Amino acid sequence: MNDRITKLQNQFKEKNIDCFLVTSKENIFYLTGFTGDSGLLFIAPRKALLITDYRFQGEIVDKVKNSDVCVTRKAYIEELSSHRIAKRKSRIGFEATDISYGLYWELRKKFDWLKFKSFDSFVEDLRITKTKEEIGKIKKACGILDKSFEEAISYIKEGVTETDIAIELEYRMKKAGGEKLAFETIVASGYRSSIPHGVASNKKIKKGEFITIDFGTTYEWYNSDITRTAFLGTPTKKDKEIYETVYNAQKLAIESVKENMRTRDLDKIARDFISKSGFGDYFSHSLGHGVGLGVHEKPSISKKDKHSLKKGMVFTIEPGIYIPGYQGVRIEDTIALEGSNPTLLTNSKRELMVL
Ligand SMILES: [Mn+2]
Structure with missing residues (x-):
């Protein structure tokens, strides 16, 4: 973990800054192991200072690595300005996609000698490739999804609502060691399954409907993500054709994954397959996203x-x-590229489940 902060510091010159302020909780955790949900991490060329408050003193603060820690009762910016670390600096980088407008202006007022440079990503670029340990945590989180899904599947019946199914899944995820939901659980049935991100509603499940279930949990801060689509009743020829096309597009894409391949080429493989099958107008989002x-x-x-x-x-x-x-x-499955071939981290049955 120590070299994570060093890796950032080593890029200061090239990024044209001489200090960097980390406000994102995930980034602070990634760099220091701090699990509290409020703090500021100031990184200077040779040291780092985490400012947090008394709510996290003791166990949480004691586990912080690679950074000095200051537990304060003052406002964080007030506290930061009383330390030498921000003195004699001239250009500070900050996380434009995380910081609030209010905090940004407070900083500008208090540190008026600094030039502020916004970053859309910096720590995120380090996070993009994971260590074995990190992949292990994602795998654990994915295992929780498979287990929960298997337990909850018998719960999908005519007349239960989408929300009923979501609650059942969420309960089982938590029971199996999931810490928090990775996102709002999606259960979208029948006409609602044509909404890519239809979160569970009070609609009741009927025969002749697809039920798309997209859910995720975290384990030791790391996320997981899976989607399965089941069918209640007897699918029509068209229903089967739609399912088979998605299934084969995914299979083809997974089999095509290899090191050094461009992400856009992987997207194209699945997209072209769906287009050739005649459904090109109906695949409206990207093929996938990083998970961590x-x-x-x-x-x-x-x-x-x-x-x-x-x-x-x-x-x-x-x-x-x-x-x-x-x-x-x-x-949807979560996949890791560990060796030169992909490893599937989620493993629930992919073939059409007719309930
Ligand atoms: Mn996803």
Whole structure:
């Protein structure tokens, strides 16, 4: 973990800054192991200072590594300004995608000798490839999803609501060691399954409907993400065709994953397959996204992304077909590129489950 902060410091020159302020909780955790949910991490060229408050003193603060810690009762900025660490600096980097507008202006007032330089990503670029230990945690989180799904599947019956199914799954995830939901559980049935991100509603499940269930949990801060689409009753020929197309597009994409491949090329493989099958207009989102301390992080497996797949990356592959006014299907798995071939971290049955 120590070299994570060093890796940032080593890039200060090239990034044209001489200090960096980390406000994102996940980034502070990634760099120091701090698990409190409030703090500021100031990184100078040779040291780092974490400022937090008395709510986290003791156990939480004691586990912080690679940084000095200051537990304060004052406002964080007030406290920071009383330390030497911010003196004699001239250009500070900050996390533009995380900091609040209010905090930004307070900082500008208090540190008026500093030039502020915004970063859309910096720590996030380090997070993009994971260590074995990190992948192990994501794998644990994924295992919780498989277990919960298997237990909850018998609960999907005619007449239960989408919310009933979501509650059942969420209870089982928590019971199996999941810490918190990675995102609001999606249960979208029938016409609602054509909404790619339809969170569970009070709609009741009926025969003849697809039920798309997209859920995730965290384990030791690391996320997991899976989607399965089941069918209640007897699927029509068209329903089977939609499902088979998504299934085969995903299978093809997973089999195509290899090191150094461009993420946009992987996206294209699944997209072209769906287009050739005649459903090209109905695959409206990107093929996947990185998973780690964030449930949606780099790389994006999409047309415009500029990354190539590297060892240590963890990402989803989730093609879908959504036909407005009809129904939709998505199948999603979380995958790690550990060796030169992909490892599936989520393993629930992918073939159509007819209930
Ligand atoms: Mn996803």
